[in-house]
Amino acid sequence: MNSRFTMALAVLLLVGALIAGYWGLVLSRQPQAAPVAAPVQPTAVEKTVATAEDQTRQPVVVLLHDVPPFTPLTAADLTLEKLRSAPAGSLASLDQAIGRTPWRHLNAGTWLSDDSFEAGGPLARMIHRDERALAVAVDEVISAGGQLIPGDYVDVLLFLRQDVSNPQQSAQIVVPALRILGVGEQLGLTNDGKPASSTSSPEDKLKQEQRRTAARTVVLAVPEQLLSRLMLATQVGTLRLAVRSNEEQRLAKYWAGKSDSSSHLSAADSRLAQFNQLALGSAPKGLASNGPTGARPAVEVIRGNQTSQQTP
Template sequence: MINLTKILAAILVLLAIALGGYAWMLSRQAPVQTAQANGPAPATVKAQQVLVYPVVVAAKPLPAGQAIPADALRVERLTINPAGAFQDVAVAAGRVPVLDLAEGTPVMENQLVSGLALRIAEGERAVAVKADEVMGVGNKLQPGDFVDVFITLKSDGKDVDRSQARLLLSRKRVLAFGNASVDGLPPKGTDKAAAQQAQRAEPARTAVLAVPVDEVNRLTIGDASGRLMLALRNPNDMSEPDPKLFADLPTALQPVQAKAGEARRAPLEGLDRAQAGLTAADLVTGGKGPAVRPQVAEVRAASAVPRAAGPARTGLQVEVIRGERSETVNY
């Protein structure tokens, strides 16, 4: 019995030593296995965080109101992709920011000038005139059409023979008519009839035309002095009046004369001519100055009128009218 107990005790001791040795071996292998098991995890997390997007940013400060040169932009790979951002420098180059952009700022669509202003050619201005169904060709005008602008100038009822109608501006592009404009045309594939019906639902009150800056004075004075009429024309019709057949209208402001020895200055053009302006009288008379009645005497017979003071006199009173002056002569 004592021998059996000793044998069991020896077996337990050997088993304890074996387990201790096995535990010691496991303890040495655990760090290596843990390092190997945990090794790919940081790489996976890092791969997920390194997802980047190409974004166009300002390479230097961009002032508002000035076209962006191509060398002022660069593409950076960012971890964010802002809505409306550009991926290509060529797409954003030449656009005009509406606010100052600092260096490194992503350039986005809502930070740049857009809308009708981008549809105006260099040297043109968008000018709105009053419109109605008759003036707007029965509301058949569409953005992008070309029209001739005629003007009707009416004199008073006693001088009807001086009323006139003539071509004021030729082949001007319609940028907008009512609620429709060239920057908001319905996309291809939409129901054109539905779009036209929606436009007719609200009568047009204005028409916006693209006009060279030196002709804006004609349009604004014509709109204020008479009635304008738009005449729709075929866009393939390129005919225009010959400017050599008519003398240029004088300007309201006279340019400074060249000094002795200086070269003769060229005629005013563009913004300089717009700055010089135009008078309504020159527009009406073709540059002949204010409308003047013929220098003829109009004789009107009148009954004798006694004066308040002095002896009563009888005879005829004749009113002589010369231009804007009126004079009464007693006979």
């Protein structure tokens, strides 16, 4: 019995050793790393589409960094970018811009055109050839409660008080439909649709808005033929700026070279050239009958900028 028991125990231990050795071998094996997928190569169709799309894009010359005025451009200042739609008049080759001198500050990212190298400040680029930019002093009342912004259209009203040379107080529209170019330091858009002055941060925009509300000057685009008329109006009475509705689509071309622009000019220019005659032509009957019966009518005598009434 002892020998059989010993042999059975030996067999059992041998089997256990074999199982333990197998289990240890399994645990000692390291997991194999997953194979790295090969990068997906673009298909022939994608390559064809990308090539075709690149051929349809148009090159545009763009500034890499800010360029101060009166500084000739070099190749290091420029780059070519391909756009789906090139802006009208943009330069398409670096040779068209290298060596040329801008007359004003140009910001990085600006696409270049021949207009980029023309002389003139922001106001000169905001008006047309038959217009002039004229600044008018305003306060909160004159400027419609300080709510004017560049791009609004206003009628300029003139109020004349009653005095010796003006027997009856009166008011009239001196010039209608004038475009506001700037309010204080805030300017609108130039003729090419770009902002005349740029703000780089929200803080700058907030400060500019605060200065606009408290502005004391407004710059108007005035037709050349009516410039002296408006200048005279600013000196003889009190002005008001009446804002016109944005729904008037004709405002943008009110003074432009359209068929009815000449009639607008004629109507504005046909009004009284001398503002002190406003009340003289329509004096009330009470004023006209104060004189003695049968008195001869007074004759207006003008000497330079002085006006007097004399009875012959």
